[in-house]
Every structure is written in structure tokens, then in C-alpha cells.
Amino acid sequence: MAGVDLMVPAATRLAVVGPNGAGKTTLLRALSGLDAPVEGMIRIDGEDLYRMPARRRACTIAVVGQEERPSGELTVAEAVGLGRTPYRNPWSGTVIGERDIVDDALTAVGLGGWGDRSCTQLSGGERHRVVLARALAQQTPVLVLDEPTNHLDAAWRLRFMQVLDDLECTVVAAMHDLDLVLRHFDAVAVVADGGLVAHGPPTEVLDSDLLWQVFDVAGDVVAHPTTGRSHLLLTHAHPAVRQR
Numbered sequence: 316m317a318g319v320d321l322m323v324p325a326a327t328r329l330a331v332v333g334p335n336g337a338g339k340t341t342l343l344r345a346l347s348g349l350d351a352p353v354e355g356m357i358r359i360d361g362e363d364l365y366r367m368p369a370r371r372r373a374c375t376i377a378v379v380g381q382e383e384r385p386s387g388e389l390t391v392a393e394a395v396g397l398g399r400t401p402y403r404n405p406w407s408g409t410v411i412g413e414r415d416i417v418d419d420a421l422t423a424v425g426l427g428g429w430g431d432r433s434c435t436q437l438s439g440g441e442r443h444r445v446v447l448a449r450a451l452a453q454q455t456p457v458l459v460l461d462e463p464t465n466h467l468d469a470a471w472r473l474r475f476m477q478v479l480d481d482l483e484c485t486v487v488a489a490m491h492d493l494d495l496v497l498r499h500f501d502a503v504a505v506v507a508d509g510g511l512v513a514h515g516p517p518t519e520v521l522d523s524d525l526l527w528q529v530f531d532v533a534g535d536v537v538a539h540p541t542t543g544r545s546h547l548l549l550t551h552a553h554p555a556v557r558q559r
Contacts, residue, residue: 316341318510319355323502325456328479328486330496330517333506334530339489340381340461342506346487347378347459359457373401377453381461381489383446385434392417392430394445398452420452423478425471440466447475451482460488464495493521494547497536505529518545527553 316338323329331339344350346357348364357364359375367375377398385394395417402413421427424444434442443466450458463479464472472492476499479486490496496503497517505513505520507529513520518536526534531553536545 316506316509317354319506321504321511321514323485323487325485326483327501328488328499330488330490330500330503331506332490332493332496332503337506338509339506342504343378343459343461343487343489347376348372349378370401373453373455375455376457376459377450377455378459379446379450379461379463381465384442385445385449387433387435389434390430391421391426391432391434391437391445394434395420395430395448395452398449398454401453416452416454417448420448423451424448425474440468440471443467444471444475451478455484457485457487458482460486462489462491464490464492493526493530493534493549497521497545497547521547531556 319342321329331342333339341350345352346364348357348367351365359367364372364376385391392414396413398420399413399416417430418427421429424447426441426444426448434445437445447460447463450460458479464475467475472495476495479488480499488500490500500517502515503513503517503520504511505525512529513525521536523533523535526532526549532549533551534547534549537548538544539546
């Protein structure tokens with residue numbers, strides 16, 4: 316991936332979208348401090364991300380990977396409590412108020428009161444919500460999520476997007492559900508063919524031409540007949556599989 320130039324204002328939500336293999340995860344790993352770019356620089360509040368001490372970086376960015384799962388050896392509360400690790404003194408263990416933070420994060424993802432359960436007792440979607448709760452418990456100004464609605468059922472996809480709407484931090488998320496992008500994100504970055512092909516407000520970027528050229532689908536932005544909110548209506552896919 317090359318030629319990506321993005322600015323994400325504080326406390327806004329940026330969705331990164333594109334076809335499979337376009338480089339969404341690659342871009343997110345660079346933005347998370349996991350894989351340094353070969354060229355260029357990533358700055359947070361003017362500071363080079365890759366020059367930050369590890370502990371401060373962990374207090375700045377919380378990351379949830381695409382296929383992350385909590386260890387089966389942990390209870391739910393222990394797994395979520397890992398999000399508090401950057402704030403702990405190595406010699407003092409937990410910090411005051413930590414359990415309340417963990418409980419609040421679990422409540423946000425619908426797992427309140429589940430702290431003592433073993434992670435092995437959870438379904439795939441519930442384990443994913445534990446990992447999302449860990450990121451919330453980290454309480455960082457930046458949250459990076461790789462396909463956060465994967466493994467969630469229909470109700471929890473909508474509920475978790477509402478959780479993100481209520482946060483005051485900056486959110487950068489790779490997304491596949493373009494309708495959720497349209498309704499819950501301030502901006503969208505479209506990656507394809509090894510670079511950034513479009514960036515801007517979702518209602519302006521996700522037009523019928525881009526959907527056809529980048530995603531091989533026909534669709535339009537329509538207004539819901541009852542709420543009046545904008546939704547993305549996809550009608551059909553390109554009849555041939557195009558190699559990119």
C-alpha cells in the first residue's frame with residue numbers, strides 16, 4: 316500500500332473500507348503501532364507514533380484485531396482487566412477503581428455480571444464482546460478496530476455501533492457493512508488497488524459509481540420511509556468475478 320495521506324480529527328469516527336485483500340488490515344496495523352510504514356510517518360497530536368514509549372502508546376491506542384479471542388484460562392473479568400495493564404505499577408498490582416472500570420465495560424457490551432465466568436463457557440460472539448470490552452476498559456483517546464461487528468448477531472451489531480456513537484474518543488475501524496458506515500461514521504476511507512481511492516463523508520463517497528467500480532455491487536443511498544435516515548441499498552453484484 317502506498318500514497319495514503321489521511322488526517323483524522325480528534326473524537327471523530329473514520330471507517331476504512333475496501334474489497335477483501337485491499338489492505339485494510341495492513342493500514343490499521345500501521346495506525347496501531349504494530350507495523351511501521353516503510354516510508355512516511357504516523358503522528359498523534361503531532362508526535363511520531365513509533366517513537367512513543369510502549370507504555371504511553373498503550374495508554375493512547377487500544378486495538379482489537381480481526382480474529383482476537385480471550386484466553387480460555389482467564390475469567391471474563393480477568394480478560395477485560397488486561398486493558399488496564401498499561402496503568403498498573405508492576406509492584407502494586409491493580410489500581411483503585413479498576414474493577415468499576417471493568418464492570419462498566421462489561422455492562423456496555425451486555426455482559427454485566429459475567430465477570431466470574433470462564434471464557435471457555437462463552438459463545439464465539441460473546442468472546443468477541445469480551446475483547447471489545449477489554450478495549451473499552453483501556454480508556455484510550457484512540458480506538459482502532461478491525462471489523463468489530465464480525466461474529467456479532469444482528470442485534471449486537473446495532474447495539475455496539477450505538478456504544479461507539481456514545482464514546483468521546485477517536486475511532487478508526489475497518490468495516491464491511493457499508494450501511495453501518497453510512498449511519499455511524501463521520502468519514503470513510505476507501506482502499507483498493509494498493510492505495511487510497513476516496514476519502515470523505517460517507518454520504519458523498521459511497522455513491523453508485525464507487526460501489527460498482529470498487530465493490531462490484533450496484534446500490535444507492537435511500538431514505539428510510541419512516542425515520543428519514545439515509546441507508547445504503549445494495550441490489551445486485553457484478554455478474555463476473557473481476558480479478559484485481
